[in-house]
Amino acid sequence: SYELTQPPSVSVSPGQTASITCSGDKLGDKYVCWYQQKPGQSPVLVIYQDNKRPSGIPERFSGSNSGNTVTLTISGTQALDEADYYCQAWDGSTVVFGGGTKLTVL
Amino acid sequence: QVQLQESGPGLVKPSETLSLTCSVSGDSISSYCWSWIRQPPGKGLEWIGYIYYSGSTNYNPSLKSRVTISVDTSKNRFSLKLSSVTVADTAVYYCARHGPVLLLDGMNVWGQGTTVTVSS
Numbered sequence: 001s002y003e004l005t006q007p008p009s010v011s012v013s014p015g016q017t018a019s020i021t022c023s024g025d026k027l028g029d030k031y032v033c034w035y036q037q038k039p040g041q042s043p044v045l046v047i048y049q050d051n052k053r054p055s056g057i058p059e060r061f062s063g064s065n066s067g068n069t070v071t072l073t074i075s076g077t078q079a080l081d082e083a084d085y086y087c088q089a090w091d092g093s094t095v096v097f098g099g100g101t102k103l104t105v106l
Numbered sequence: 107q108v109q110l111q112e113s114g115p116g117l118v119k120p121s122e123t124l125s126l127t128c129s130v131s132g133d134s135i136s137s138y139c140w141s142w143i144r145q146p147p148g149k150g151l152e153w154i155g156y157i158y159y160s161g162s163t164n165y166n167p168s169l170k171s172r173v174t175i176s177v178d179t180s181k182n183r184f185s186l187k188l189s190s191v192t193v194a195d196t197a198v199y200y201c202a203r204h205g206p207v208l209l210l211d212g213m214n215v216w217g218q219g220t221t222v223t224v225s226s
Contacts, residue, residue, distance in 0.1 A: 001167060033211075037151075042218055042219055043143075043200070043216055045212040049211065086151050088151075088212060090209050094153070095166075096153070097152065
């Protein structure tokens, strides 16, 4: 089965840039989404089609896809960005999630 | 705006069937594609399966033998059945709506989730 690999945790200082990676075989050939999930809340879509932001998502969230790795970048990270982040792609007709990355802002 | 609401028993006995419903308001279920996702305590997201309003489905291969997703367009809702549950099926279960282009867009509307515990 297809797997997406994310680092378990990433730390960033407030105001700095956070980068969260997601890797998978030939991931560059697929479109990737990213979700943000805060404790006790439902996931929220923050990036789709690799680099598009849904309405209401701040411009500091961006995405890129190259080769076997996609990256979620949060510029000027704020304390309220502290959350778990999940990448998601399609393997044929099935949905696959990455294991999630806990972003700590300290 | 579109809202999704999961409902169903919060406690299910081992070997029994888990049954949940997702009620859709603010939009017709007769469009887009609709998924079930679950999250065991302290763990990540796991996709269970999706259904189109037409009734066409696709399931996670690891759960396929135990999962049935159905749709009731007259009541604007869709449902999940997971048979032969074990404690490993204890999780928060979410329903979600996919964007207009299935393989391009993500799941842009989620329910609040419902906790299901499998225990005797």
